[in-house]
Amino acid sequence: MLTHRSSSPATLCLSLLGLYFLGLVLSQPTANLSTTWAASSISSVSFGNGSPVGSVKPILLRGNDVPSFACGFVSMLSETSYLFAISIVYTNASQIDQTYTAFPEVVWAANRNNPMVNPTLELTSEGDLILKDGDGPVAWSTNTSGKSVVGLNLTDSGNLVLFDDNNVPVWQSFDHPMDSLVLGQKLTIGQKLVPSVSETNWTAQSLLSLSMTSTGLFAQMDTNPPQVYYPVRINFPNTSNDSNYIEFVNGTLALFTNSTRNGSVFINIPSASLFMRLEYDGHLRAYEFDTAKYQWTVAADILVRDYGDCGYPTVCGQYGICTSNGQCTCPDSNGGTNYFKQTNDRHPNLGCYEEVPLSCDNLQFQSLLELGDLSYFTYSTDPQSTPDLANVTKVNCKDACAKNCSCKAAFYVRGSNIRSDAGSCYLLSEVFSLMNLEQLNNSIGYIKVQNSSNKGGKTNRLGLILGSSLGSLFALIIVIGVIKVSSRKREVVDEADEDHLDQVPGMVMRFTYDSLKVITEDFSKKLGEGGFGSVFEGILKDGSKVAVKRLDGLGHIKKSFLAEVETIGSIHHVNLVTLVGFCTESSHRLLVYEYMPNGSLDKWIFCISSEYALNWQQRRKIIYDIAKGLNYLHEECRRKILHLDIKPQNILLDENFNAKVADFGLSKLIDRDKSQVMTTMRGTPGYLAPEWLSAAITEKVDVYSFGVVVLEIVSARKLFDNSQDSENTYLVGVFRRKAEEGGLSDFIDSHSEDMRLNEAQAVNMLRIAAWCLQGDSTKRPSMSTIVKVLDGLMDVPDDLEYDFSYPPLMKTSAKAPQEEVPYAASTPLLPSVLSGPR
Incomplete structure (x- = not known):
């Protein structure tokens, strides 16, 4: 068997x-x-x-x-x-x-x-x-x-x-841990339970989490900052340390402090409970087995507070209002404009969306919708929560949100002194389920909305605009007619291309431009920016996060874009960022990718803060993940795909610090002059292999860039560091000198004790990097060979050359080391770069 x-x-x-x-x-x-x-x-x-x-x-x-x-x-x-x-x-x-x-x-x-x-x-x-x-x-x-x-x-x-x-x-x-604890299992500081986004969708994780900290146990939405809906705070003196943990023991969820049972906090659970699970609705439920009915049953609902289901952040979805009778409604402007609509009319619990997304570019058209007796779970369920503004009036609270572009809602909570107009103000950058309950009538909610236009325009101005427009109308009609006739044939071809794309098995989702504006809140939350365009955070209707890349200057290459989407959309590998969908509408070209919670690699290796420090095992795993992703592109697809811009900014990390290569395939989208099989040199100074200046381009250019990234990961130093003296500015030059002096151990991250404890492995990783940086591309290993070395199946050769060749242009570009630079020079590009995957 x-x-x-x-x-x-x-x-x-x-x-x-x-x-x-x-x-x-x-x-x-x-x-x-x-x-x-x-x-x-x-x-x-x-x-x-x-x-x-x-x-x-x-x-x-x-x-x-x-x-x-x-x-x-x-x-x-x-x-x-x-x-x-x-x-x-x-x-x-x-x-x-x-x-x-x-x-x-x-x-x-x-x-x-x-x-x-x-x-x-x-x-x-x-x-x-x-x-x-x-x-x-x-x-x-x-x-x-x-x-x-x-x-x-x-x-x-x-x-x-x-x-x-x-x-x-x-x-x-x-x-x-995943989303469950079994009898005898602990949840320690740094660990968390994270549920799926729904009962049937396990492949996407929710923003909900249950985690242990030095100050207590917290159920929360993992936003920035987190929004807590169920806290269990440790109130004992001198107990805020990293040894605290909770444990599921028979009949109890126990919180232990200082690694002892002294001063423990206990939450009683039926003794027959066998496991507990944090579920997509935010409830932490304990389960037992009913031997009479031979089925699993809920033994206890553990995270229960005074407000029932309304106290949970996802009960009515984003912007949904939970009422005393258990209904979900959308914010109403009391007879005026309806700013919100149900995401799904048949399922009000899925929340509401803004008719006109908020935009920081149109602050003059924004207003705050005042809703009396409206509460929010962060302060209603956590009396010890700290307000953003204390001892302020409701006018001050409202104005603070209006002036803050990232603020989507404000809640003013009246103080205990009824004669005073001073209270607490809470500002929200993310809005989940709201509460309108009889027992909570001491707060006022202000929901920020976007008006579609400036309704105060004068009639004479409108008449002027209309009058001047009529003069150009006839000429415009003629121009439109000419364009329509000349482009009809091309439109038929484009429509055929799009229809073909829709028939590809397993093809990714097609989004409208307006829908992407909605899920990204009018592209207001920028995650990053690069040579291909800007990336924005978005949230789909099911609550899962995505990253939306808006490609700049590519509106004219619709056919190439559709072909590229088919290529990228058919690639599925655990170490490549997954393409969720795309948009090609008018001149808009956008790609929708899976969201990577821990962002790009550069955030973690170039920051000396202990909060972002990576240990040796994490760094080694990241290097291994990058190698596996590139190996797939180079050797496991039907034909090779070259990335052409490997750097820390294009390596993204998921919630478990698994690394995934991003922007693979976008280099193919640029400069597609197939008649000459040429490409304009693109990339980031310092990561470009020497052959970009004179030789045919092969997958070995990615190997060279991979070697540079390995140096950065092991040393925790940027490729170009202008804070250093001239001989230590360029990292590859420093590496070469250390190698010639026999001091590779001095190249390892000096801020990490864990790196020092694994010095032998780190030095061997530097030898792998040196192998990848060989000036002669034929002497560099393939990515499959690198994977074998990392798996311990092969050794790095002893005859490495440390006299690395690198383009002279690198020296002149040191002032902008992380910017992607298109060079004027051209170099032959092998046909494999233009090939698609299987």
Whole structure:
């Protein structure tokens, strides 16, 4: 049944699944090194009504009753879509006819956002646990290669553990929680529970989270700043430190301080509860198994406050108002203009959207909609919350929001002294569910709205505009006629191209320009800017965040843009940023990408603040992720795709610091002169390989840029640093000098003690960078070779040259090191650059 290279105790366990599945404890639930499990070779055990959805292909088993844990492949989304997960199942073998009646409850998953059709799990001989989709690239890994791992174990509490010779955990699933806690599991500082955006959409994560801090336990919306809706603060003296944690123990959710049980805060939960889950609606629910009905039931709703469902930030969606009778409505202007509409008329709980998005470019057309007796969860559910402005009047509060472009709403809370007009003011940059409740009548809400135009214009001005316009009308009609005739043929071709794109299987979404204006709030939240255009934050109707890239100056290349969308949209790799959709309307060209919460890599490697410090394992994983992404573009697509602008700003990090390459394919969109197969030199000074000046361009230009980025990650220094003296300004030059002096260890980030503890590995990574920076492109390794070196399957050669060649233009561009610069020079570009993926 198993595809394996060596037998393990789990093999015997699985070979007897046809008898009782988990009904009998057949073997210790462990596995040895050099073992591979393919989902296609493991029999499914169905639950519930016998549907393939909800079935388990078990690998490791623990227990013969409730709770029983199964670690394996679970089809929770569809019958052909699997997660590698740990689930709780009911497996009472004494009642064979009632076994398998309850759906498995997934409490942890490795590939939560990336379900697979044909997953394969391997515990390598080096001690790394890796997950692939068929023969594809590694999609998930524990990154434990070379850490003395000797085996894999599923514990009695449902913790998946890689352990060493001393039975000490090297890696464990409990350190990487998803949305659930099981009995005996802790949530420590730095960890959080994050639910999916909906009950059926597991592939996108919500803004909701439950996290532990040095001052308490907080359920919140992860905005900037966070919006807390359920706080459990530690009020004991001298307890604010990094040793605090909560633990799900029998009948209690306990908060421990100073690593002891002294001064603990307890939240009582029914003792029969087996696990708890933070769910898409913000509730933290504990579940138990009903042995009479053979089904999972809610034992307790833990995060409950005085205001019922109205106290949860997503109950009525964005801008939705939750009322005492449980209804959801939109803000109303009391008989005036309706500024908001329901996102979905049949489902009011999905929230409201602005008829005219807010725009910082049109502040003169903005106003504040006053709504009396309107409250918000941040201060209503958290009396200790700190207002943005204290002891101010409601006029002061309103004016503060009006003058602040990022403010979308203000709430004025009256003070306890009824004779005083001084109160507290809360300013919001993100607006979620509002509250209109009888017991909360001490606050006033001001919702910022955008008027479509200046309605105070005078009649004579309007007449002047109309009169002057009529004079040009006839000429305009003639021009339109000529354009219409000359472009009719081209429009037919463009429409055919667009129709073709809509027929491509699995093609990404097509957005209208107006819809993108709505989800980006009229492009008001800029995430970044580069040579191809600007990037803005957006929120889709289901609450998931996206990044919208507005391409500048490309309105005339609609056909090339559509072809490029087809290319990028068909690429799917865990280390490439996913294209969600696109817009091609009139002269607008926009791309909608998945949102990466931790932003670009430069934010984390060039900041000496401890808040953004990366340890060695994180840096190594990021380098590995970049290499895997480039290897896919270079060698695993049907034809090669060159990136041509690898730099930290184009490497994005998700919530778990997994790195993904961005803007791949955009370089192909620029300068598409196929007749000459040429391209204008583009890129960022210092990251460009020497051959850009004289030779044919191959994938080795990306390898060179990758080497530069590795230097920056290991040293935590910018490529050009004008704060240094002249001989230390250019990072590659410093690296060359350190190598010649035999002092590569001096090149490692001096601010990180963890880097020093892993000095040998860091120095070897610098040798990989040197290999990539060879002046002769033929001496540089391929990205697949780099991946093998990082996997420990190959060594870096000893005959490296450290006399790196780099373009003289680099020296003259040092004053603007991070700007993408188009050069006037041209260089031959191999046809592979213009090829598409499979």
